């Protein structure tokens with residue numbers, strides 16, 4: 001039999017273990033005490049491992065939602081992290097002049113650890129400067145061809161559906177992504193990636209994106225993971241690089257080359273477009289590249305999700321679909337929709353279309369990350385709640401958009417009529433709430449105008465040109481959310497009208 005001293009670890013190791021346990025125990029207690037006035041899952045208050053665990057299980061949004069339902073708003077989901085579903089608080093935090101700033105979440109939005117862009121910088125002055133330079137490009141004020149470029153890509157989409165999917169199912173989750181990526185590349189740097197003409201997932205972009213998002217979620221929510229990923233070794237092993245021949249890196253490389261060509265060839269630049277606008281405003285080549293990358297990352301999955309979900313929800317609801325189809329046909333017959341692609345001014349006047357889209361935005365807010373903001377020095381009080389300095393507050397868009405007290409007992413269902421039945425005041429509250437999924441105030445999505453134009457016009461043309469049905473209604477749609485909502489196998493059939 002071995003002597004007891006040979007099986008026991010050496011005394012030094014025991015002491016180290018005890019000290020380590022004491023350290024973690026005391027840190028957990030101190031962490032918990034920091035915000036003990038806020039309720040939330042017990043382990044969430046003691047360590048960020050709770051949030052990490054939810055990410056690993058792809059249930060961050062559901063866990064936030066459960067916490068809000070159980071503990072009320074705001075709920076505590078980290079040692080110094082709260083979650084809210086209150087659109088008024090979001091407006092308060094983001095308002096011009098508010099002292100709240102971006103939290104550590106935004107550091108994780110840097111694609112390249114050394115380089116910030118408009119969506120990642122936490123420096124208020126740099127952010128305001130970039131926004132003021134870019135806004136005229138995004139809202140179309142200072143570019144000639146935003147809508148006409150979009151029309152080219154809508155035409156490609158209609159052709160693709162008409163010719164490549166005649167009488168056979170198409171996965172609208174996939175095809176909608178081809179479309180939005182080609183739209184973004186056209187408006188961002190003047191030429192489409194070519195997803196629709198190839199009718200394939202170029203560079204395995206979709207596959208790579210789906211595997212990258214779980215990592216992205218860990219990076220944005222955990223500064224330790226951010227630090228690890230920023231190390232040269234991890235950058236070499238895991239980060240997308242513009243020299244890659246597959247995945248997101250390949251798309252970024254495409255953008256980089258397009259920007260470089262424009263800088264080398266300033267004189268031959270075509271009409272006043274977005275890149276041209278950024279260059280005129282003095283953005284450097286590197287800044288233009290970074291901003292092009294943001295457009296691809298921020299603008300593709302977001303718009304794709306709303307487009308495919310709204311169409312799918314409509315197809316699944318024959319009453320709503322019939323009303324929208326009738327509205328579009330009526331406008332086409334009375335000459336108020338231009339042909340072959342309806343202009344934005346005319347489609348904005350269609351009331352049922354507007355209701356159908358706002359309801360789609362409400363059902364599937366696509367960018368489900370925390371977008372956490374930091375409480376200013378000295379703390380802040382809002383609606384009688386005191387938020388201590390240094391606390392971060394994130395937003396759960398899904399809980400906000402399905403609040404029964406705002407949208408009614410049937411808030412979990414897709415019902416565009418709710419937007420038409422309500423009085424003007426209530427509709428304003430509906431819209432203000434759902435619009436918060438674009439961010440608000442000084443952090444509002446720069447691409448909101450482009451996304452809304454793209455969604456309105458594309459939905460009209462898809463319904464004006466085709467009749468849609470679900471290919472296999474029993475199959476279901478696998479959905480995962482890692483800061484961004486992804487769907488697979490949304491198989492539908494389009495029949496030309």
Ligand code: HEM
Nearest residue numbers: 118119295298299302303371437438439443445446447451
């Ligand atoms: C339905 C579609 C979209 C949704 C729901 C959406 C949502 C958002 C959200 C939530 C933010 C962050 C707000 C915050 O920090 O509090 C954001 C920022 C941003 N989005 Fe979008 N977005 C959409 C489409 C687009 C498109 C199409 C583009 C590009 C053409 C785009 C470009 C940007 C940019 C550049 C920012 C950073 C703005 C800033 O930091 O000041 N987005 N978006």
